[in-house]
Amino acid sequence: MFKYFPHTEADLEAMLAKVGVKTIDDLFKDVPKGVFFQRDFDVQASLSEVEIRAKLKELAAQNRQYTCFAGLGVYDHYEPSVISSLISRQEFLTAYTPYQPEVAQGTLQYIFEYQSLIQTLTGMDAANASMYDGATATAEACFMAEAITKRKKILVSGTLNPNTMAVVKTYLHFKGLELEMIPAVAGETSATALKHMLDASVAAVLIQKPNFFGIIEDCQKLGELAHESGALLIENADIATLAVLASPREDGADIAVGDCQSLGIPMAFGGPTLGYMATLKQHVRKLPGRICGMSRDANGKRAFVLTLQAREQHIRREKANSNICSNQSLMALYVTIYLSVMGEAGLKEANELSYQGAHYLKDRLEATGKFRLAYAKPFLKEFVMETLLPSELIQKALLDAGIFGAVPLAEYGEDYDNLVAFAVTEKRTKAEIDGLVATLEGLSW
Amino acid sequence: MVTYDKLIFELSAPGRRAYSLPKPFVKGYAMTELPAALRRKTDLLLPEVSELDVTRHYSNISRKNFGIETGFYPLGSCTMKYNPKLGEEIAALPGFANIHPLQPAGSVQGALMVYDELQKLLAEISGLACFSLNPYAGAHGELVGLMIMKAYHERRGDWRRTKVIVPDSAHGTNPASATVAGMQAVEIRSNPDGRVDLAALKAALGDDIAGMMLTNPNTLGMFENDICEITRLVHEAGGLMYYDGANLNAILGKARPGDMGFDIIHINLHKTFATPHGGGGPGSGPVGVTRELCEFLPNPQVKASDGHYYVFESAEAIGRISAFYGNFRVWLKAYVYILSLGRENLKALGGLATLNANYVKESLKDDYELPIAGVCMHECVFDGLKDKSTGVRTLDVAKRLLDYGFHAPTIYFPLLFPQSIMIEPTETESKQTLDAFIATMIKIAREAAETPELVKTAPHTTPISRIDEVMAAKKMILSYKDYLEDRDKQGEN
Numbered sequence A: 001m002f003k004y005f006p007h008t009e010a011d012l013e014a015m016l017a018k019v020g021v022k023t024i025d026d027l028f029k030d031v032p033k034g035v036f037f038q039r040d041f042d043v044q045a046s047l048s049e050v051e052i053r054a055k056l057k058e059l060a061a062q063n064r065q066y067t068c069f070a071g072l073g074v075y076d077h078y079e080p081s082v083i084s085s086l087i088s089r090q091e092f093l094t095a096y097t098p099y100q101p102e103v104a105q106g107t108l109q110y111i112f113e114y115q116s117l118i119q120t121l122t123g124m125d126a127a128n129a130s131m132y133d134g135a136t137a138t139a140e141a142c143f144m145a146e147a148i149t150k151r152k153k154i155l156v157s158g159t160l161n162p163n164t165m166a167v168v169k170t171y172l173h174f175k176g177l178e179l180e181m182i183p184a185v186a187g188e189t190s191a192t193a194l195k196h197m198l199d200a201s202v203a204a205v206l207i208q209k210p211n212f213f214g215i216i217e218d219c220q221k222l223g224e225l226a227h228e229s230g231a232l233l234i235e236n237a238d239i240a241t242l243a244v245l246a247s248p249r250e251d252g253a254d255i256a257v258g259d260c261q262s263l264g265i266p267m268a269f270g271g272p273t274l275g276y277m278a279t280l281k282q283h284v285r286k287l288p289g290r291i292c293g294m295s296r297d298a299n300g301k302r303a304f305v306l307t308l309q310a311r312e313q314h315i316r317r318e319k320a321n322s323n324i325c326s327n328q329s330l331m332a333l334y335v336t337i338y339l340s341v342m343g344e345a346g347l348k349e350a351n352e353l354s355y356q357g358a359h360y361l362k363d364r365l366e367a368t369g370k371f372r373l374a375y376a377k378p379f380l381k382e383f384v385m386e387t388l389l390p391s392e393l394i395q396k397a398l399l400d401a402g403i404f405g406a407v408p409l410a411e412y413g414e415d416y417d418n419l420v421a422f423a424v425t426e427k428r429t430k431a432e433i434d435g436l437v438a439t440l441e442g443l444s445w
Numbered sequence B: 001m002v003t004y005d006k007l008i009f010e011l012s013a014p015g016r017r018a019y020s021l022p023k024p025f026v027k028g029y030a031m032t033e034l035p036a037a038l039r040r041k042t043d044l045l046l047p048e049v050s051e052l053d054v055t056r057h058y059s060n061i062s063r064k065n066f067g068i069e070t071g072f073y074p075l076g077s078c079t080m081k082y083n084p085k086l087g088e089e090i091a092a093l094p095g096f097a098n099i100h101p102l103q104p105a106g107s108v109q110g111a112l113m114v115y116d117e118l119q120k121l122l123a124e125i126s127g128l129a130c131f132s133l134n135p136y137a138g139a140h141g142e143l144v145g146l147m148i149m150k151a152y153h154e155r156r157g158d159w160r161r162t163k164v165i166v167p168d169s170a171h172g173t174n175p176a177s178a179t180v181a182g183m184q185a186v187e188i189r190s191n192p193d194g195r196v197d198l199a200a201l202k203a204a205l206g207d208d209i210a211g212m213m214l215t216n217p218n219t220l221g222m223f224e225n226d227i228c229e230i231t232r233l234v235h236e237a238g239g240l241m242y243y244d245g246a247n248l249n250a251i252l253g254k255a256r257p258g259d260m261g262f263d264i265i266h267i268n269l270h271k272t273f274a275t276p277h278g279g280g281g282p283g284s285g286p287v288g289v290t291r292e293l294c295e296f297l298p299n300p301q302v303k304a305s306d307g308h309y310y311v312f313e314s315a316e317a318i319g320r321i322s323a324f325y326g327n328f329r330v331w332l333k334a335y336v337y338i339l340s341l342g343r344e345n346l347k348a349l350g351g352l353a354t355l356n357a358n359y360v361k362e363s364l365k366d367d368y369e370l371p372i373a374g375v376c377m378h379e380c381v382f383d384g385l386k387d388k389s390t391g392v393r394t395l396d397v398a399k400r401l402l403d404y405g406f407h408a409p410t411i412y413f414p415l416l417f418p419q420s421i422m423i424e425p426t427e428t429e430s431k432q433t434l435d436a437f438i439a440t441m442i443k444i445a446r447e448a449a450e451t452p453e454l455v456k457t458a459p460h461t462t463p464i465s466r467i468d469e470v471m472a473a474k475k476m477i478l479s480y481k482d483y484l485e486d487r488d489k490q491g492e493n
Helices: A009-019 A024-028 A049-061 A081-087 A105-122 A134-149 A162-175 A191-197 A219-228 A281-286 A313-319 A329-367 A391-400 A430-441 B051-062 B085-091 B109-126 B138-155 B173-180 B198-204 B227-236 B291-296 B328-364 B394-403 B431-450 B452-456 B469-475 B480-492
Strands: A067-069 A153-157 A178-182 A202-209 A232-237 A255-259 A275-279 A292-296 A302-306 A371-373 A382-387 A403-405 A419-423 B130-132 B163-167 B184-188 B209-214 B240-245 B264-267 B287-289 B301-305 B308-312 B380-383 B420-423
Touching: A009 A024, A009 B328, A009 B431, A024 B328, A049 B085, A049 B109, A049 B328, A067 A419, A067 A430, A081 A329, A081 B051, A105 A275, A105 A292, A105 A302, A105 A329, A105 B051, A105 B480, A134 A153, A134 A162, A134 A202, A134 A232, A134 A255, A134 A275, A134 A281, A153 A162, A162 A178, A162 B138, A162 B173, A178 A191, A191 A219, A202 A219, A219 A232, A275 A281, A292 B469, A313 B173, A313 B184, A329 A371, A329 A382, A329 A419, A329 A430, A329 B051, A391 A403, A391 A430, A403 A430, B085 B328, B109 B130, B109 B264, B109 B287, B109 B301, B109 B308, B109 B328, B138 B173, B138 B209, B138 B240, B138 B264, B138 B287, B138 B291, B163 B173, B173 B184, B173 B209, B184 B198, B198 B227, B209 B227, B227 B240, B287 B291, B328 B380, B328 B420, B328 B431, B394 B420, B394 B431, B394 B452, B431 B452
Parallel strands: A067 A403, A153 A178, A153 A202, A202 A232, A232 A255, B163 B184, B163 B209, B209 B240, B240 B264
Antiparallel strands: A255 A275, A292 A302, A371 A382, A382 A419, B130 B287, B264 B287, B301 B308, B380 B420
């Protein structure tokens, strides 16, 4: 028989006899005749491991791997080798949600550690066990704000990543919440506009840091405005930058969310990653998803368990504030191991290297005379340049040189016609940056 | 062996490190240039450990976990089948792991081809027309499916249809998904053998009904034998049928949701298609629909033309529901699994899973209360021990199983019976394993009669004993910071 089916002929015979039927098909008598699937699937026959390996290697080869100078939500950061080794342990990989805590302390403990790490980086009081991705976590934060404030409108900064914005739009539209966009002026959320838009119907103000253009906005000011009118501040922050940038807590955020891909998770075409979510103590019972807590076992030993489950869908059903069931547990383990490896010193060093590389690249590009920083605002590892060079020309030249970067922003809005985005992580070398500049400085239009 | 009981934070020593990064290569740039107001001021509570500290710590805590390769994991409704290693190997290939989702389509043809091929395979296997692989999990698929249902009615100008019928036996995610999609769940009762009550269904149908969500086989492991009548009634009333694919494993190769009249479906790739559950995720919950509904599938969409693959955003779509293409490396593993099984084994799968469940059911029905007689599908549900006089509850039986090296079945679900035990053996388990499990279950039934205290205080051999869940909810120690604060408070008293 097939390698994943252990039934021998003798087994089948004995089992059918025990069940009291002649054939396996007799077990499907409840399936109406017209529905019983008679034919074979129109699928090719079973492939051997050797054949599959060859086929998939060929497919993998059709994906080109570039020296990555692109960001916009997914970054080419350092992945310590211990991560892939540890996450592939079957005890972590093949287990399910820790419903039996006595035999799932491994999972529960790393979730507890993950929550602790998110807590300290965001500065918030408590984090949940993770969400699907940063975009869906942001949408769920809006639902949470609605549940806390009983208000129905979310003001979203125009500097939010357009993909995150699109997901938030979909979620809010179907849930029946109102969304208004706060205009962006010179790459930043307009505080003046926000002031005029805030009123007693606004549940939350949603901003991103660093924003879509890589700019580190002064979120504190925006948060104060929100709070003055009784709205919450939801801050979507790149978690990898929080060892060096003001934390959502320092900014006055009520809910902190974002994606954790930048913490040791491969780019992998954008998934799987995970979304983090953290809040203040008084809102913990409104958090969606799993939460792990510390307790004691019957012998007084420290132990971990899923807690505050009365919030969740399996108890509250249609009254639940979120329908999320599982988390992205294994991805939370990536993050936990990554942060254990990096520590505060490593995170700061990685950010410093990214900062230096990004600013060096920005200066070199400006020196070509063909690029100008689109918005002269503080940035860390990501920035947007304005250029008169056609973006197709830039893109083609870079791809031919084995580089993916200068992502054209034109497709995200007509205001962005001449803008291209770059990201530089700690992985990029001087030679790679110089190579990129050399490729672009020869271009003309 | 001494039980390891440290937190990673408790290994920390100032100055230790586990990372190595390149040296700075340019002078003249420093983050101190950033305005002080934008920089972090508060302290961080991160561990400082060596690389061996990290590897030993996580290896040690992993040993407190039960995985499928540790032993039999008959968690009902979760389809804990063997997760083949080949998928892991393929998903780790650099050509899949190192691609950026914003790369031009021409440079990610391999990934897009897998997207297109897999969505076609799922369409053939389920009997639907087209799929999106973007949804991240089963519950996410439900939400996306209901958005499609709602958008379909709205586009026809039918704004009244905002209610979704859900059987009382449904997973909690069903009614919760309806709420999040901005609809209202209408619960209908099950009939005495656990199936949809046709009279209750008819009474609920009307011009405010957007559709119905159904798991088939249902959460009791029973096939809805009136399925054709159910879908006919709902369609006649103007509603759409949503198939919750949680239990698809039972019928794989024997019946297809599309042929039963379902219009929208999600499939849990981490159940039926063998991708690892990862301690609770990442999963993958592709959504499939009939031809008529294809335009509603979420963005981004992938299309093939002349052997080339394109990505596009459709204005007709419900919108975007994920940052990019969903859990790519998860659906990649499902693709490998389907290639591996091929036509012949896909056909046999559901039958073997169902045979395994029936074998367990028949072998245990003398000692455990079987509330619904007859053939079950891929899982069987008991209502606790047959002998109720011992005071031993389902929870105790589950904990005692852990002592014997088995993971516990799902307990207290479905909610229809007070002492539910739901056993799903899956097709990857052998008769030997099932026999060992059955013998243990019978042994526990004996123990319940002879030494009930032994069972009531189980487990006795696991890394920890039963946990004080009330204390966890009361104290709310949700981070290391909370723990330190609580410890200081204890110290003061």
